Amino acid sequence: MNYTVEVKIMPLKDLLDPQGKAVMGGLSNLGLKGVADVRIGKNITMQVDADSADAARSVAEEAARKLLANPVMEQFEVTVQ
């Protein structure tokens, strides 16, 4: 069966996110107030052909561990739809 899998990759909570900080500055220059702690990560969707949702999840987790996420700086979260 074909599963749609979403992998969300975000910078680790304890690390600074300079890209997010730059975006926060940009938002404040645009006059948007009240926005804080902007963090920018990746969102990856893929179609996985597998026997079960669990099998699809483990393929996606392996993909995230081996290629998509950098464990030194990022954490990931896999959702099977």
Place this chain on the structure above:
Amino acid sequence: MNYTVEVKIMPLKDLLDPQGKAVMGGLSNLGLKGVADVRIGKNITMQVDADSADAARSVAEEAARKLLANPVMEQFEVTVQ
């Protein structure tokens, strides 16, 4: 009140996603089979200080429209948690 808002930005469905295509090639080189249609977008979280969840959502939507997403190539989706 303080709301956690998530903005998910993905390339439009009708457009090619060369970055996703490259990742798909990488996964196949790593021996991960059964993965297709990889699409790569951004996931942005922010803290929004607003009077209501609706107000927080409209701040985030304005941010996405004005700065975060490129409407020619991307679509966005806002979730208030």
